[in-house]
Amino acid sequence: MNPVVVVHGGGASHISKDRKERVRQGIIRAATVGYNILREGGSAVDAVESAVAVLEDDPEFNAGCGSVLNVNGEVEMDASIMNGKDLSAGAVSAVRCVANPIKLARLVMEKTPHCFLTDQGAAKFAAAMGVPEVPGKQLVTERNIKRLEKEKHEKDAQKLDCQKSRRHCPIETREPRRQSAVFQSPHLKKNKQIVENECKSRF
Secondary structure, three states: OOOOOOOOOOOOOOOOHHHHHHHHHHHHHHHHHHHHHHHOOOOHHHHHHHHHHHHHOOOOOOOHHHOOEOOOOOEOEEEEEEEOOOOEEEEEEEEOOOOOHHHHHHHHHHHOOOOEEEHHHHHHHHHHOOOOOOOHHHHOOHHHHHHHHHHHHHHHHHHHHHHHHHHOOHHHHOOOOOOOOOOOOHHHHHHHHHHHHHHHHHO
16 A cells, blocks of 8 residues: 655645745655655654654744744744554644644653643653753744734724724714613513513413
8 A cells, every 4th residue: 555645734825926836845845754754664653743844844834933923923833643543642832942843742642641731831841851942033934023013013003993983983972871671672572571471371
């Protein structure tokens, strides 16, 4: 049986023309690495870990050094892996200073009784396992810095538009509504009476 490796490069709805070929080549590299491991008798877990690590090392992908930034301009990464033979699994989240979260996820699967470590717990585990720590800035790309700045600018513009709309909205000049019982309007009173009459006729 010939081995098969399927690599998904991300869920972006649009990729610019200048990036499209680089992304395609990155996917091919990841799939090739995984395929070669299987062809040489390696395990599926080995193939998955290595293929994902290729994506994490490529700044074109939203993984590892290409991860999108949080609101503070930092990289926080997640990764998970599973062994289909025994259904063991490992995952990490909110990892900041690890180049390859997929390798850390595998260590969680194989070296702990847990299946999920996050943030500081994951960082302490990585240190205990001797996983090299990389500077957070090393994982930040110029493209994602510009992306975050654009998103913040758009959000600020939306807030400004909303504030302008509120200043001109007649609803803002109305008196606050009084708190009242649910069945205060004539329409609701009528509906309430219909329900009560129906209940009386049935019970």
